[in-house]
Amino acid sequence: xxxxxxxxxxxxxxxxxxxxxxxxxxxxxxxxxxxxxxxxxxxxxxxxxxxxxxxxxxxxxxxxxxxxxxxxxxxxxxxxxxxxxxxxxxxxxxxxxxxxxxxxxxxxxxxxxxxxxxxxxxxxxxxxxxxxxxxxxxxxxxxxxxxxxxxxxxxxxxxxxxxxxxxxxxxxxxxxxxxxxxxxxxxxxxxxxxxxxxxxxxxxxxxxxxx
Numbered sequence: 001x002x003x004x005x006x007x008x009x010x011x012x013x014x015x016x017x018x019x020x021x022x023x024x025x026x027x028x029x030x031x032x033x034x035x036x037x038x039x040x041x042x043x044x045x046x047x048x049x050x051x052x053x054x055x056x057x058x059x060x061x062x063x064x065x066x067x068x069x070x071x072x073x074x075x076x077x078x079x080x081x082x083x084x085x086x087x088x089x090x091x092x093x094x095x096x097x098x099x100x101x102x103x104x105x106x107x108x109x110x111x112x113x114x115x116x117x118x119x120x121x122x123x124x125x126x127x128x129x130x131x132x133x134x135x136x137x138x139x140x141x142x143x144x145x146x147x148x149x150x151x152x153x154x155x156x157x158x159x160x161x162x163x164x165x166x167x168x169x170x171x172x173x174x175x176x177x178x179x180x181x182x183x184x185x186x187x188x189x190x191x192x193x194x195x196x197x198x199x200x201x202x203x204x205x206x207x208x209x210x211x
Contacts, residue, residue, distance in 0.1 A: 003120060004052035066197055080104040083144075096129075097148035097157045109144040110194065111171035116165035119149045123166040127184040141194050142173070175197055 047078035055096070079099030087093060087109065097113065105111060112131075124147075131138065131145060138145065148158055161169050168181040170193060178197055194200050 001201065013156055016043045021121065050210050078104065079095075083140055084108060086145050091142070091144070092135035097146050098150075098153065098155050100146065101156055102171065105144065106175050107173045109171055110197075110200075111146055111165075111169075112143050112190065113146045113148065113157060113161060113169045113171065115152060115158065115161075115165075115167040115169070116147075116149045117165055121149070121166055123184045124149060127168060130184060130187050137187065137191055141191070143194070170194070172197055 006088075031037075066153050078101070080101045081104065082106070083095050084099060087095070114124060118124075119191065146157065148155065148163075153160065161167075161171075163169065164182075166182065166184075168179075168185055170178045170179050170180075170190065179193055195204070
């Protein structure tokens with residue numbers, strides 16, 4: 001909140017003659033200024049406007065420069081690193097397999113990869129419905145859900161796992177393929193399978209102080 005300055009009471013009690021004298025002096029001063037220094041004022045005002053424009057131009061240049069830096073930094077970051085950053089913010093997200101590398105995800109996340117011939121494939125749609133029942137259950141188990149519905153593109157994960165048609169593949173953090181399913185699978189069965197995996201058992205034991 002800005003402070004409001006009040007005139008001293010002594011000034012408020014001055015006579016009207018003093019007040020009129022002050023007003024007259026102010027008018028005379030303003031008149032003298034407007035007659036004598038209007039060119040200087042116009043020059044100063046013009047310089048001020050130029051300074052503002054220059055500052056704005058410099059600010060725009062700086063913003064563009066910083067944008068270029070951030071863009072270059074983003075280009076240096078791999079798609080997998082970007083996906084990891086997003087996944088760590090919200091582990092219930094689903095990621096497209098394009099550009100991802102399994103080696104970069106090792107010991108960071110378990111992978112639940114859903115392959116399909118197209119996004120409209122019934123098994124694919126059903127699998128997404130099953131996972132949507134409790135996405136937090138997978139997030140708590142460090143599972144990154146990845147989909148690939150464009151077999152013609154043959155991305156790195158597809159080349160490595162080599163699915164046929166619809167396929168549900170669960171990959172442990174160390175890169176081992178733990179299971180493959182040719183049809184949609186319930187979330188309960190997926191969780192049970194994860195909780196029986198050796199690394200997951202070790203995580204549970206460590207959390208309970210049994211390690």
